[in-house]
Amino acid sequence: MKAIYSLFLVFALVLVALLGAGAGGMHYLFGVIIPYVAVVLFVAGFVMRVIRWGKSPVPFRIPTTCGQEFSLPWIKQNKIDNPSTTWGVILRMFFEIVLFRSLFRNTRVELHDGPKLAYASNKWLWLFALLFHYSFLTIFLRHMRLFTEPVPGFFQALESVDGMLQIGVPSLYLTDVVIVVAATYLFLRRVVIPQVRYVSLPADYFPLFLILGIVLSGIFMRYFVKTDIVSVKELTMGLVTFHPRIPEGVGTIFYIHVFLVSVLLIYFPFSKLMHMGGVFLSPTRNLANNNRMKIHVNPWNYPVKVHTYEAYEDEFREKMVEAGLPVEKPLEQQPENKE
Amino acid sequence: MATPKPQELFASINHRPPKKDWMDVPVEIKPGRYCYAANPKSLEIVGFPHAREWNPLDDDWKLPENWKEIIIQGIKERLERFRSFKIFMDICVRCGACADKCHFFIGSGDPKNMPVLRAELLRSIYRGEFTRAGKILGRFAGARDLTPEVIKEWWYYFFQCTECRRCSVFCPYGIDTAEITIIGRELLNLLGLNIDWIATPVANCYRTGNHLGIQPHAFKDMIDFFCDDIEEITGIRPEPSFNKKGADILFITPSGDVFADPGTYTCMGYLMLFHYLKEEYGLEVTWSTYASEGGNFGFFTSHEMMKRLNAKMYMEAKRLGVKWILGGECGHMWRVIHQYMATMQHDTMGDLDFLEEPVSPITGTRFENARATKMVHIVEFTADLIKHGKLKLDKSRNDNLIMTFHDSCNPSRGMGLLEEPRYIIKNTCNHFYEMPENTIREQTFCCGGGAGLNAGENEELRMMGGLPRANAVKYVHEKYGVNMLGCICAIDRAVLPNLMDYWVPGVQVTGIHELVGNALLLPGEQERETNLRGEPLPGKEDM
Known part of the structure; x- marks a missing residue:
């Protein structure tokens, strides 16, 4: 049900663009105003969210240690999974962010008669998540050719690598195929694996469908309903140079694509997609395990009521003396008002 | 209630969650899975609030009148104090990698023992009370209302987490359920809801x-x-x-x-x-x-x-x-x-x-x-x-x-x-x-x-x-x-x-x-016949 709602929501968004930019002919709204608004909201929303996180301090240094600590000189430390220096943390974060290190550990528990538990290797999520994110990144960077003139060599090279199979005209991008497959996997595992289905929210399906919608509309535009790429570039260059104009010959499919991208940008800062920013700030990953080497200061540390030794001795002095335990004050100096 | 035999217990584990959405499954406090409520005297000794006699099996937990206000204020303060809490409330994508990493989920099959769902128990309230999307879209955004039932659910499940951090090892963002449980228990403590095995020690x-x-x-x-x-x-x-x-x-x-x-x-x-x-x-x-x-x-x-x-x-x-x-x-x-x-x-x-x-x-x-x-x-x-x-x-x-x-x-x-x-x-x-x-x-x-x-x-x-x-x-x-x-x-x-x-x-x-x-060979020791448990040492069994 949650998946279907989310799917309909994406359909509705497509319909909005179809009616608005297609039938209604509101090209300026869909080609200029909404994209500008979306980019502004994305940037502002993203920054504000990160600032909001940053405002809360990290009172305690709480890394999750995943290997041997820095200890005695003859014990080999795991410098990446249990870093004690900033460089170690940088490496740990690098592996986490670039290679999804933690997800790579994933296993699946199995119950067998015996009773016996087994932990099967389960790297599919890691693999498809990696494929999904990297194809997304590549596609994003590839699009930079529409926002630059002359197009830097890097983007051109990326494009030719991505299209190196040279299947069809225009040649098929590998990432187009990969992202569709990967996003489909991510969707299917959400509905097929009972536990994941149980915890999934509409907010988990919606961005997946939205991204699939963006990808499919892009593919459609490139391979099937051909759009005049020269006009599109004129439009996109107009946007980045702040001289927006709507050239002739840009098809409705383009406006649908751009509208869905705009929705994604607006949705991003308010959603779980902020994991992109959050992962950098996660205190269990981005802190060194140098806890006993360097005192971490808690900015809101406040004094608390403690039970002092004096109060303790006052209560037990007699028993302590009797047991031969040393005391600070001898028995006779005991205060009169003791309960 | 007697604990079932090992074979029976193992056979009863079912990792398949129910059909019904978890928000629609009310908490059922099962004997054998919860700890007794804290002795009010123990809470009073250290000055914890709202000490009282109460029983988890009763319908009425005698919550303080302004309990809702206390919880909302409590969450707010902790969001301001702990970046971990704020981030962990916001960035979970519910990928489920943590689900079967929790020993309590593996052994009980109770879906609310999946770390992701344990955190969602609190996140759903956070969304409803602290995020615009949650306030407007409600359940569609994963939000729900704060009711006494939610408090009971928190109490039941935050005292079914041992803060062991195993889930955090597998989480791609390092989300640490221990942090969530620690904060969850702090909130419950504000309402005088503790367990005796903790409060008395x-x-x-x-x-x-x-x-x-x-x-x-x-x-x-x-x-x-x-x-x-x-x-x-x-x-x-x-x-x-x-x-x-x-x-x-x-x-x-x-x-x-x-x-x-x-x-x-x-x-x-x-x-x-x-x-x-x-x-x-x-x-x-x-x-x-x-x-x-x-x-x-x-x-x-x-x-x-x-x-x-x-x-x-x-x-x-x-x-x-x-x-x-x-x-x-x-x-x-x-x-x-x-x-x-x-x-x-x-x-x-x-x-x-x-x-x-x-x-x-x-x-x-x-x-x-x-x-x-x-x-x-x-x-x-x-x-x-x-x-x-x-x-x-x-x-x-x-x-x-x-x-x-x-x-x-x-x-x-x-x-x-x-x-x-x-x-x-x-x-x-x-x-x-x-x-x-x-x-x-x-x-x-x-x-x-x-x-x-x-x-x-x-x-x-x-x-x-x-x-x-x-x-x-x-x-x-x-x-x-x-x-x-x-x-x-x-x-x-x-x-x-x-x-x-x-x-x-x-x-x-x-x-x-x-x-x-x-x-350890202590200086001047006699020849030992037994180990510290009083059991004969290897080779001395027949003596």
Whole structure:
């Protein structure tokens, strides 16, 4: 049900663009105003969210240690999974962010008669998540050719690598195929694996469908309903140079694509997609395990009521003396008002 | 309600969640899976709010009138104080990687024991009260209303989490359910909803210095009793000192080691080691009756209570004028010492200049990793002694033991203390086998009774939660004949024997310093006939 709602929501968004930019002919709204608004909201929303996180301090240094600590000189430390220096943390974060290190550990528990538990290797999520994110990144960077003139060599090279199979005209991008497959996997595992289905929210399906919608509309535009790429570039260059104009010959499919991208940008800062920013700030990953080497200061540390030794001795002095335990004050100096 | 038989319990585990959406499944408080409500007197001793008699099985939990306001305000304050909390509320993508990493989910199949869902119990309220999307879109955005039912659900499930952090190892963003549970329990505590197995030890610890409420003279008596036993076995009587000013080192260990088997044998191991070091090298170690608790159940109620109980360690070290502090084998104790203590006490203790940078006076080793907070773990200390050949050990006295080692949650995932205990085991025992790699080191499984859940009334829950650990022991028990499970945690020593009897009969539990005590050749000792447990030594069975 949650998946279907989310799917309909994406359909509705497509319909909005179809009616608005297609039938209604509101090209300026869909080609200029909404994209500008979306980019502004994305940037502002993203920054504000990160600032909001940053405002809360990290009172305690709480890394999750995943290997041997820095200890005695003859014990080999795991410098990446249990870093004690900033460089170690940088490496740990690098592996986490670039290679999804933690997800790579994933296993699946199995119950067998015996009773016996087994932990099967389960790297599919890691693999498809990696494929999904990297194809997304590549596609994003590839699009930079529409926002630059002359197009830097890097983007051109990326494009030719991505299209190196040279299947069809225009040649098929590998990432187009990969992202569709990967996003489909991510969707299917959400509905097929009972536990994941149980915890999934509409907010988990919606961005997946939205991204699939963006990808499919892009593919459609490139391979099937051909759009005049020269006009599109004129439009996109107009946007980045702040001289927006709507050239002739840009098809409705383009406006649908751009509208869905705009929705994604607006949705991003308010959603779980902020994991992109959050992962950098996660205190269990981005802190060194140098806890006993360097005192971490808690900015809101406040004094608390403690039970002092004096109060303790006052209560037990007699028993302590009797047991031969040393005391600070001898028995006779005991205060009169003791309960 | 009697705990079901192992086979029955195992057969009843079903990892398939129900059809109905979790928000529509009301919480059902099941006997055997919850701990009794806190005794109001214990809450009053430490000044916790809304102390009262209440019963989790009753419909009416007698919540304070403004309970909702308290919770909302409580969440708000904690969002402002803890970046971890704020981020963990916002960025989970519900990928489900954590789902089957939790021992309580594996053993119970209760979907709300999946770490992701345990966190969603709180996140759904956060969304409804603190995010615009949640306020407008409600359930579509994953939000729900805050009702007394939600509070009951929190209480039930936040006391079915042992804060072991295993899920956090697998989370691609490092989301740590322990953080969520810690905050969740703090919120519940604001409404006077605690469990007695935590609240009473906290009250005891505050007043008498230890969880068990052992008063100073009794504490000394108990240690003396161990010295009697040691004398009987070895002919040598250790003479430990208490509250001694000017000693070299203050030693603090969980009071469980003083109180219950098999922790008591570990405690005897400490006593023998310290006696040895005093005789051979003149090292003076003192015990404190005031700071006679290494553990910190305050950690399971609130950050503030943790600080209040922990304060005794540095205060006592300062009063006694020792050089540095040595800590015994304990799990959550070490999470607190390693990741919280110096930070918490910084306002009153500053940079701890009254202590020295820890150096082993025997080997000259500088404990670099503890140079600022000046507290060393005893397995670090002992491993160093062994490495430098400073202990005379007879491994063969442990030849009856076929060992495996259970990494305790907190030393492994909150410190990374992995090799030191193994090094000691290998130097005190001849037979040691590791459990499968998915169940040890940073992937270790909780004993099922951590974070204050080792009560009697929730035995079924503990047997469920302990299943993954027990099952890994069963594997090495069957494959290598393992008959002894080593650990460096007092809660483990209390929880695991019962767990082993249930799932893997024939395996006993030991602390690492019990092994040291057995292997250690005390100067002038008589020929030992038995080990510290009074069992005949290998080769002496027929005598």
